[in-house]
Amino acid sequence: MAEEKASKEKKEKFADPAQASADPASQQMIARAQELGIDTAFDRAERLKPCNIGRQGICCKNCSMGPCRLPLPKEGIQGEDTRKGVCGATANTICARNFIRMVAGGAAAHSDHGRGVAEVFLAAARKENDNYKIKDPIKLKIVAEALDVDTTVEVDGEVKDRDIDEIAVETAEAAINEWGKPHGELIYAKRAPKPLYEKWQKLGVVPRNIDREIVEIMHRTHIGVDQDYRNLIKQGSRAAIADGWGGSMLATDLQDILFGAPYPVQAEANLGVMKEDYVNLVLHGHEPILSEMITAAAQSKEMIDYAKSKGAKGIQIGGMCCTGNELLQRHGIPPIGTFLQQELAIITGACDAMIVDVQCIMQNVASVANCFHTKLITTMPIAKMEQENTIHIEFDEDHAMEDAKKIVKMTIDNYENRKAEVMIPNETAIQVAGFGVESIAYHLGGTFRGTYDTLLANVLNGRIRGIAGVVGCNNARTKHNEGHVEVVKELIRNDVLVLSTGCNGIACAMEGLMSPEAAGVYCGPGLQEICETVGIPPVLHVGSCVDNSRILLAATEVANAAGCDICDLPVAGSAPEWMSEKAISIGHYFVCSGVYTVFGVTLPVSGAPVFQDYLFKEFEKLYGGMWDLEVDPIKHAQKMIAHIDQKRKDLGIDKARETLLKDMAESNKLA
């Protein structure tokens, strides 16, 4: 008996590949890792149980009198909730503080990303940096107008187009000002539908600038400051809005100006994109400032020739996580995997370098790389790793091309160091991606008639039941990609058009849901007809996680076309496999913009039932949108559909609209 017990203790737990991931490529690679004795997040998740109290959001470690843990009694709260921390903070206070600190973390990540873009954009506009140029002058004008920058000048009483360089500089200055301006309010708040903006004004949550709202969260959650969950979450709302309608939106807009607004492209997805006889360069992280340059370098003839001189057939670039999405939507470069596949890409043995910048880089990639020839290159001064084998090449925007070439050359040089054990799973799927707010409008009616009115018309007539934004990460606590794929399939089966970003986008692509052919296989008849008419997949890839602002703007376009607020529309949001603080910030700005938003896996508010109720129910009265949690993917989607149906009913469009004949008297009424 004793012997048996000892051997049990010794025996380490491993993830069951078939249970860990819904994706065959990942299953193969998890098994491969186990065969090679390399541990991955899938195995670690088996061994390391999550802290149950942290999971409920009720552990406070904001001062050294704690950490104070206020677990829910097993039988639930009976009568008055008397739980208190040493300072007396209630469960609601602790939970709300923790929650908005997550908002602050997420908003900071997106917004700091945006700031970096704004700085490069300003340098490019001032022509102080010749590595970056304005690629999309049309988008520049749209952004300029949104930032109240004049795009025309009056010369002798005649209105003329303003010099594009002048517009660029002024736009860049206006943009960069948004992070720390001392007075006024976030200019982009007015891009929201008018009723929404007015709602924010009334609630006092129009952000003052981007940074301040994050700083204020840190202040208010310090011990002994804000101790009313309603007031705390109000600041969380203000910071989240500053993210979605500020830092993130500016990041997207300025990236589009610098690198081009997305247009539909065709590409493959999944690990099978990597090629054994090519130099495989994996770009992982979030910021196109880096990946755009490396891509340009890797696609240059000079580098391709160099790769060939080393015996490779060429250079295969693969994007990982949101860098994958950024490269996909602008260049058609295939994404090779979601967040949970980053270690697996190295385990193929064919990854010659993984170049990372910021956000969602698991530290373990360095350890996995150490088992192979793979070079793990960090590039950002704010994101380094302790492992000895990582190489840090600091990416300097002023010498961007130089740095990029250095990195690509290092990758190529590493090709010949490959060892024998290459194993690339033979799994890829084809997708059509690259739907920005502008390109969706174009595809709904061409150069002359492209507007969101077409989309709205089909929402009204019921062919499209509603629109869902499905976004977010992977989470090792749930089966990889299963939530993403099942939620989306259930939605499109019920004629809900899905706009997807982040790792959800990659997951859908890997499942084939982003191919136009998917319409005929997975969709309800109404959505199928629309997809076939427009020639689109039922799941539209609208970018990376910072690009969730595109979903806000698309919803705004539809709301404006309908003459209502976002919360009146049959729309819903979802993050089935979320894990990052960014997801909480995104979820919260969706909710504050009037969208019913359902999260999967877990939500760290269950330990404070009153606060949770406030988010799940009371919020709807304030913002028109509210939070929800549903672990089961089918129920998750069904909850969204129920909400969509309720909105259709409220709008009086729950019954499909019939043909209305019109005579002259009625055309007169139109006038």
Add this chain to the structure above:
Amino acid sequence: MSKLIAFAAIQGGYKVVSSVEGAYNQMMESYSADTKVEFPNTGYYLPIIYSLTGLKVEKLEDLRQPLEFAKKLLPPHIKGRHHLPYLGPLLDAGMAAVLSCEIAEALRIVQDPEFYYPYEDPDLENGKKWLGPADDIILRKRGVEFVDGSTSGFAAIVGAASSSAMAKKIIEEYQKRDLYIFCAASHRGTSIIDQLIEEDVQIGWNTRIVPFGPDITSAAFALGFANRVAMSFGGVQPGDYKKNLLYNKERVLAFVNALGDIGTEWGVAAAGCVNWGFPTIANTDIPEILPTGICTYEHVVANVPEEEIVQRSIEVRGLKVQVSEIDIPCAFGPAYEGERVRKGDLHSQMGGGKTQCTELVKMAEMKDIEDKEVKVVGPDVTDIKEGDTLPLGIYVEIAGREFQTDFEPILERQIHHLVNYIQGVMHIGQRDISWVRVSKSAIEKGFTLKDIGIVLHAKMHQDFGKILDKVQVTLYTKKEDVDKLTKTARAEYKQRDERVENMRDEDVETYYSCTLCQSFAPNHVCTISPERTGLCGAYNWMDCRASYEINPTGPNQPIQKGECLDSRLGQWKGVNEFVYKASRGTVDHYNFYSIVHDPMTTCGCCECIASVLPTCNGVMTVNREYAGDTPCGMKFTTLAGVIGGGATTPGFVGHSKFNITQRKFIRGDGPTDKDEGGLLRVVWMPKGLKEEIKDRLDERAKELGVPDFYDKIADETVGTTEEEVLPFLKEKGHPAMELESIVG
């Protein structure tokens, strides 16, 4: 399925654009670059190009830019299973093709200026069956019908029906539904126009069957017509493509019928039409595009049997049309209004100088008449030989609780078009100078004079049921009866004229609005007073009052004129407030009686446009039938483009012909020593117009103390520039020469 259409149509786009480009390049080699390129008598250049891009094509070299624009619109071909989205590209390819089609037609006119016969009706005897682009006169005249609701739109038919009998059937179905039929292209060597000619159907603008041209490129004329309607009546600015196309989607209820094999060129043209919101309904098995969005309902509907295509088409376009089923042996509808009974086809006639023909509507007591009673007193047309004549008296008695004697002339005026609506019967004139011609084909079908009574009874009930309860019609064909009726009628006319003539703006507190054209000119609102009749010539104050009685929520609403702000210029507080509201805030005031000071707005469908001639110190006016140059430097159509759309344009004003001789005509700009002498400012008008209004003009001139005024007004025989006109005016001693400066 849409993918197949997109695939084929985009190919078609390349084909169309490249063949036009080839033709263009070839022409640039053999013609000088500054060779004039134009559609005849239009102020809208090549109208599709002008309306959508703002480019004014005048010379051969100007075509390069729109051609390059079209080329740039051509999207990549649709490839593979995992294609990129194609709806936007498909529509762009369609537009590229449409633009190229217009260029192709422009090139054709350069090469063969005689190819098209630019009139209302073709000259079949000389083999001129294709009319080509309608000029602006036709546009104005027909546009008014779109504006006032006498037509709802057009069916653009490309190709040919399976047989000429079927062609005739389809066309007649559309005619019955008051639609225009625009025809282009052919199928297996024949066109629907050829088929109709074979069936002896009268074609041309007058029967609403427009033979535009023999090729698919000729379909561009239909779209060009639609875009001109938007610009001239809707106030849409050239280059504002979005507004123009949406205007067409919402207001010009048109669609395409593709009859025959649809090749890639037809396909891409159909895709082009979708940009306008005009769907295609085909009789062949092609892929469909059903969902809503760009068009109001479906985009492409296929495989519709010819027997059902009319009904299906109007459903797809979302049109509500009423077919007036009237129990007579001939077809009936507005489409036949312009149809003529030519000499060779004439069976018999009444009036027209040969015999007396008189018509009269009188109010009767309810108990005295029988509703629906139609009596023919005397011989009928079936009793006489071919070529014979009869006298005719059409006597309509109307009774109703809401009926008033003021409505008599309004109802009487209906007789002209209602009789004309009968296929094979033609009506000219009114009152005691009427003229009815009956064709052999109508007689063959079984037409008798009684049918005139049936039509009048049925239509008057249909259109004026609100104000009448009983209609009794008596048709006299014996000379003594007709003479007796004529005597009564003349006394009646005199009394009526005096009543209207003596009516003064000062005498009434209520004016009427007319927003009939707001479906086309959303910001324009007419105000009609007794002495400022509707500028389209169709409505006077009485008509509006009757119209309001008939339809209290209709386009004619009473306006309490309220406080008078300026009696000489004609401005009232109540009117201003109404106009401000009805024009959606774009116009806050205007004057009834001035051209110089904030004149009334126009939608562009006015009968005449007056313009200040500063050098001549006077005013000219031009009627829309006159196509020539005028001393203000603009033709009617250009003028209409300048002032149409509902904006106040000082120096220009739209008005009816009748208004010229009304006392208050531009009185505000007349001699200061006369209260109502605006007419004396008129220094120029086309000869035809002058002759048309001579009697009334002389009478008014006499009142104003210038009995020979008629001879002092210059016309095109004197000159068409101010410099040519001025010496004439001086020589004749035109009163305007003595007046204070018109520009103040």
